[in-house]
Amino acid sequence: MSAWCSLSSMTRQTDSLDGQQVVNVYTTRHYQVDTMLFQEFTKRTGIHVKEVKGTAEELIERMKHEGKTSSADILLTVDGGALAFAKQHGVLQKMSTKALLHNVPREWRDQEQYWFGIATRARVIVYAKERVKQEELSTYEDLAHERWKGKVLVRSSASLYNQSMLASFIELNGQQQAEKWAQGIVRNFARPPEGGDKDQAKAIGAKIGDIAIMNTYYIGQMLNSSDPEEREIAEQLGVFFPNQLTTGTHINISGIALAKHAPNKENAVQLAEFLTSTEGQTLLVQGSYEFPVNPETKMPRLLNDWRSFEKQTIDVATLGRLHKNASDIFEKVGWQ
Structure with a gap:
């Protein structure tokens, strides 16, 4: 029996709304698989998930503003820096159970x-196989080289993914080298x-650029999309995992x-246990193509093919303190 099953079978006292057990999730995530997971959780427990996005x-x-009157039970968010920020601002409480620690x-x-x-999730280099040879790729730093001028695609500086990635470069290489890299990327924008x-x-599919900085799971989602155009592009x-011989590929959570x-604390803990359980993790990664945290998770073949790579050895929670620097x-280099 899994840790989730053994714990979820326990009787828990919960608050309710109109006789309905609930858990209120404040979430930054926008993936369809989350809805599926919440529905499965409700099916197993009778606890309904209410989302605030x-x-x-x-x-x-x-x-912070709501204080003791807040309806929030759970904060669900991308980025270790954001989680550390929430902790620093005093809106969280400790949550520790045998199941979670397992x-x-x-x-x-x-x-x-x-x-x-x-x-x-790993932030990697994605490239057009017909225009770029894999052996031409090596590191994030190399993307700033003039050989890639007019070929690099990446989302805006407002992205938490990019802020944490650059924060990791500041931590690893120092502010000056991180700025030099960002300048080079801006010069090479497609x-x-x-x-x-x-x-x-x-x-890339439209030949606007040849390489992009992306999170791995978007490629997994596109390869398995119901949209034939997305599948064809993917x-x-x-997919290339950079810096395998140096500092490792940037990873976030x-x-x-x-x-x-939390007014429904026991329900919230049950949800956390389910989302990290073998069952919950297996459903999650089969829909989102993120990498699981639970080592017992059954992963799609694609993730098994990708999983063996050298990662940055940075505590993801520390990246938040460098977001302002990033x-x-x-802003200084004109990365909008």
Whole structure:
């Protein structure tokens, strides 16, 4: 019996709304698989999931403003820096159970157990297989070389993904080298940044650029999309994990945390246990193509093919303190 099953069978006292058990999730995630997961959770427990969507900054500010009257039970967000920011601003409380500690390895949870990862994502180089040879690729730093002038696609500096990536370069290489890299990328833009990661892949397909900086799971989603155009584009793309002989590929997380004034605390803990359980993780990665945190997860073949790569050895929670530095660099070099 899994840790989720053994714990979920326990009787828990919960608050209710009109006789209906609920858990209120403040979430920055926008993936269809989350809806499926919440429906499965409701089917198993009878607890209905109510979502409030927004950016991490908006939701954390809302939780601060609402204080003890907040309806938030769970904060679910991408980016380790955002989770650390929420912890620093006092809107979370510790959440530690035997199931959570079993499901989530130490590297993917807060040292004081204020938050737990539910998935990880690698930020990689995606390239047009017909125009770029894999042996031409090596590191993030090399993308700033003039040989890539007019060929690089990437989303805007407002993206948390890019802010944390640049923050990791500041941590590894220092502010000056990080700024030099960002300047080089701006010089090599195929177009001004626009759209999300899938839009960068589509721009490669349209021959606007030859390489893009993207999260792996978008390629997984496109390869398995119901849209034949997305599948066709994705099949023309290669995925390259940079810096394998140096500092490793940048990786970040999605994570879950218990709100400080959660009115449905027991329900919230049950949801966290389910999302990190073998069953929950298997459903998650089969729909989102993120990497799981639970090592017992059954992964799609694509993720198994991708999973063996050298990662940056940076605590993802520390990246938040360098977001301001990263934003200053982006503004200075004209990365819109």
